[in-house]
Amino acid sequence: MDAFLLQVLSGLATGGIYASLALAVVMIYKATHVVNFAQGEMAMFSTYLAWQLIQWGMPYWGAFFLTLAISFVGGVAIERIVIRPFESHEAELSVVTVFIGLFLILNSLAGWTWEYTLKSFPSPFPAEAYLGGYLSGHQAGLFAVVLVTLAIVYAFFRFTPLGLAMRAAAENPDSSRLVGIRVGWMLALGWGLAAALGAVAGIMVAPLVFLEPNMMGFVLIYAFAGALLGGIDNPWGAVIGGFAMGVLENIMGVYVVGTELKLTVALVIIIGVLVVKPAGMFGRTVVTRV
Amino acid sequence: MAALLEARELHAFYGPTHVLHGVSFAIEAGGITALLGANGAGKTTSLRALCGMIATRGEVLFDGRPVRGKATEDIVRLGVAHVPEGRGTFASLSVEENLRLGAYTRKGRDGLDADFERVYRYFPRLKERYRQQAGTLSGGEQQMLAVSRALMMRPRLMLLDEPSFGLAPLLVQAIFDILRAINRDEKVAMLLVEQNAAQALDIADHAYVLETGRVMMSGPSAEIRSDDAIRRSYLGY
Numbered sequence: 001m002d003a004f005l006l007q008v009l010s011g012l013a014t015g016g017i018y019a020s021l022a023l024a025v026v027m028i029y030k031a032t033h034v035v036n037f038a039q040g041e042m043a044m045f046s047t048y049l050a051w052q053l054i055q056w057g058m059p060y061w062g063a064f065f066l067t068l069a070i071s072f073v074g075g076v077a078i079e080r081i082v083i084r085p086f087e088s089h090e091a092e093l094s095v096v097t098v099f100i101g102l103f104l105i106l107n108s109l110a111g112w113t114w115e116y117t118l119k120s121f122p123s124p125f126p127a128e129a130y131l132g133g134y135l136s137g138h139q140a141g142l143f144a145v146v147l148v149t150l151a152i153v154y155a156f157f158r159f160t161p162l163g164l165a166m167r168a169a170a171e172n173p174d175s176s177r178l179v180g181i182r183v184g185w186m187l188a189l190g191w192g193l194a195a196a197l198g199a200v201a202g203i204m205v206a207p208l209v210f211l212e213p214n215m216m217g218f219v220l221i222y223a224f225a226g227a228l229l230g231g232i233d234n235p236w237g238a239v240i241g242g243f244a245m246g247v248l249e250n251i252m253g254v255y256v257v258g259t260e261l262k263l264t265v266a267l268v269i270i271i272g273v274l275v276v277k278p279a280g281m282f283g284r285t286v287v288t289r290v
Numbered sequence: 291m292a293a294l295l296e297a298r299e300l301h302a303f304y305g306p307t308h309v310l311h312g313v314s315f316a317i318e319a320g321g322i323t324a325l326l327g328a329n330g331a332g333k334t335t336s337l338r339a340l341c342g343m344i345a346t347r348g349e350v351l352f353d354g355r356p357v358r359g360k361a362t363e364d365i366v367r368l369g370v371a372h373v374p375e376g377r378g379t380f381a382s383l384s385v386e387e388n389l390r391l392g393a394y395t396r397k398g399r400d401g402l403d404a405d406f407e408r409v410y411r412y413f414p415r416l417k418e419r420y421r422q423q424a425g426t427l428s429g430g431e432q433q434m435l436a437v438s439r440a441l442m443m444r445p446r447l448m449l450l451d452e453p454s455f456g457l458a459p460l461l462v463q464a465i466f467d468i469l470r471a472i473n474r475d476e477k478v479a480m481l482l483v484e485q486n487a488a489q490a491l492d493i494a495d496h497a498y499v500l501e502t503g504r505v506m507m508s509g510p511s512a513e514i515r516s517d518d519a520i521r522r523s524y525l526g527y
Contacts, residue, residue, distance in 0.1 A: 171382055172378065172381075178341070178362065178366060179366065180363050181363060183363070
């Protein structure tokens with residue numbers, strides 16, 4: 001197969017990680033109208049939990065699903081305890097401050113608990129490479145895991161009453177209360193889901209980048225760029241944007257700017273989208289009357 | 291007849307602003323009660339106060355049980371369907387999803403299909419548009435959707451905030467006719483807030499006239515309609 005096409009494929013695989021994290025960011029954004037800067041650190045912390053469980057002798061998939069469950073509960077708890085007090089104030093700046101606080105706390109807590117040295121993280125997928133070495137076994141496996149995860153999230157929001165209630169609560173909290181939806185709990189569930197999605201991204205990216213407290217920094221930047229590119233208020237736009245960032249990263253890294261400068265591409269896209277089309281490709285332009 | 295909902299000396303506040311100054315009214319089970327008055331009289335505020343959407347003082351009894359101070363969703367779950375000012379439809383969701391949300395508090399899916407059919411009987415237009423995004427409906431259709439969503443709850447009481455707002459005169463008459471039919475067939479009580487006093491008095495059994503957060507007068511609709519002084523000073527027709 002054509003080398004270019006193979007680069008695209010391998011980019012799509014890593015893009016799955018950005019897509020999951022971008023979706024998590026958008027889910028929180030739709031409920032709070034603030035970008036959660038701590039999303040990456042929450043994912044990193046979940047990944048450490050998985051690593052710890054595996055170290056204690058748990059089988060890989062057992063640790064994977066237990067970590068997802070713990071992350072879900074942790075996400076709900078963060079919303080209830082830390083974010084809740086600021087929701088009623090409609091002071092977005094205080095929520096941003098809380099996010100930055102969360103970022104610092106989780107980062108330091110992970111470093112303090114597990115130290116800052118690099119740790120290798122196991123992959124459950126075969127070590128052999130496919131397509132003439134362009135696609136590692138782990139990339140192929142993570143691509144499948146991400147697709148299944150996204151399909152489950154999509155089905156949940158599209159076909160279950162609870163998913164519908166969560167979409168309603170994010171769109172119009174007042175009307176949601178008037179049909180009897182407990183809006184506060186819907187927001188908390190959204191945080192739980194976002195945290196679990198982040199955990200999937202963290203656990204899947206860890207074998208590629210090594211485990212350390214700052215491992216999600218660049219992943220989050222790609223995810224932000226993907227979310228903005230697709231439209232920060234459109235979950236499926238963000239997923240497409242995330243995959244697109246994976247492909248773009250590969251193509252630009254190999255053919256245009258080289259590996260050292262490829263993170264710059266993400267930053268250029270962030271600024272470019274904000275300047276040219278802040279709503280992104282699939283987002284809605286919000287017009288406010290003042 | 292016993293009162294389904296009763297407000298006693300109800301006060302309401304928007305932040306530091308005192309908007310309702312101790313209003314009292316009662317809604318009979320199965321009846322239609324109108325809440326009339328000019329702009330800023332406190333009609334919408336009264337509905338919001340009943341649903342716990344703003345700060346209040348006083349007493350609200352639903353079915354004889356105190357509900358003031360409860361969370362909005364808990365009051366709704368007792369069978370109170372509020373069709374808010376501006377309709378409050380979920381613009382990005384489909385007509386069908388909006389209706390499904392109306393039935394959110396109902397346990398299980400028993401009778402859900404029958405309820406869709408029931409609602410479509412009142413508003414056949416919605417059946418044609420059930421896949422369409424609610425935000426793309428016309429104003430009249432959105433009003434139909436808002437009333438239908440409330441019906442999906444199988445409520446015991448509907449709070450209707452200006453169902454005629456922004457509609458063409460022909461459509462206003464149609465909406466009022468359907469509201470009367472719903473009241474008759476479903477035995478659901480209604481509290482109707484309207485600026486369109488003539489039409490509201492036509493379908494209501496009982497009416498309260500508000501002015502600057504106080505009840506100025508109340509009585510059977512026929513009595514209020516026939517009192518020229520009230521009509522001219524408060525109802526403006």
